[in-house]
Amino acid sequence: MLDRTLHPNSQTLLSAWQRMNAASNDMPAGPTTRDHPDLVERLFVIQDAGESDWVFKTAGAQIQASLGRELADHNFLGFWAGFDRQMLDLLLKTITQERMPGIVRGRGESLTGERVDVELILAPLAQPPHQTGGAKILGLYQTLGGEVFLRGRPVWRHRLTAVFPPDLRTEEPRLKLVASND
Numbered sequence: 535m536l537d538r539t540l541h542p543n544s545q546t547l548l549s550a551w552q553r554m555n556a557a558s559n560d561m562p563a564g565p566t567t568r569d570h571p572d573l574v575e576r577l578f579v580i581q582d583a584g585e586s587d588w589v590f591k592t593a594g595a596q597i598q599a600s601l602g603r604e605l606a607d608h609n610f611l612g613f614w615a616g617f618d619r620q621m622l623d624l625l626l627k628t629i630t631q632e633r634m635p636g637i638v639r640g641r642g643e644s645l646t647g648e649r650v651d652v653e654l655i656l657a658p659l660a661q662p663p664h665q666t667g668g669a670k671i672l673g674l675y676q677t678l679g680g681e682v683f684l685r686g687r688p689v690w691r692h693r694l695t696a697v698f699p700p701d702l703r704t705e706e707p708r709l710k711l712v713a714s715n716d
Contacts (some may be wrong), residue, residue, distance in 0.1 A: 541653050544637070546573060547657070547672075547674045548635060551672070556589075572596065574594055575596035575597070576596045576675050577672065578592060578597055578674075578675060579592045580595060580626075581667055582630065583666075583668060584668065587611070588671070590605040590606055590608050591606070591670065592606070597628060600675065600677065610619065610673075611623055613691070614693075617642065622694070625656070626640070626671060629657070632700045632702060633658050634658070634701065636698060637654060639695045639696040640650070640655065640692045640696075641693050643690070648684045648685055651677070652675060652691070654675055655674040656671050656672075656673050657672045657673075658671055661673050707712075
């Protein structure tokens with residue numbers, strides 16, 4: 535059975551995204567980046583550029599170090615191959631259409647075969663009416679277990695191990711039935 539426990543950085547990002555998208559008093563305060571200082575360096579923003587291209591607009595220092603390159607204007611889907619790439623493209627489209635976050639688990643591999651498990655949080659960003667261009671997604675690239683497994687080598691290929699699309703369930707109406715024998 536797959537463990538759905540999220541990394542603390544992932545939980546922090548999802549909590550922050552929910553607070554940004556809820557009425558100000560609807561959500562209790564959650565963890566902050568102050569509690570997770572390495573979080574910001576693992577964030578990135580990608581934008582839909584059409585034709586299955588999701589280009590990096592910004593990327594934190596840690597994700598760029600993990601992938602071994604400056605990521606601006608590189609295609610996010612270029613780090614995935616075959617059916618994994620197609621599944622991620624569909625997931626990104628679903629996330630933007632439903633305006634709900636999705637979660638990806640995968641395995642990153644260096645050219646010399648070192649591997650590390652990764653968790654990605656992909657959350658849609660609101661698009662101001664005056665903004666041109668495709669939809670944007672805020673992402674978190676979190677290694678699980680640490681980059682030490684890579685021995686300083688960058689990840690050059692990823693493989694999917696699990697995809698958790700947006701949870702579209704709505705809360706069912708709660709109806710209380712009271713019976714009286716009077």
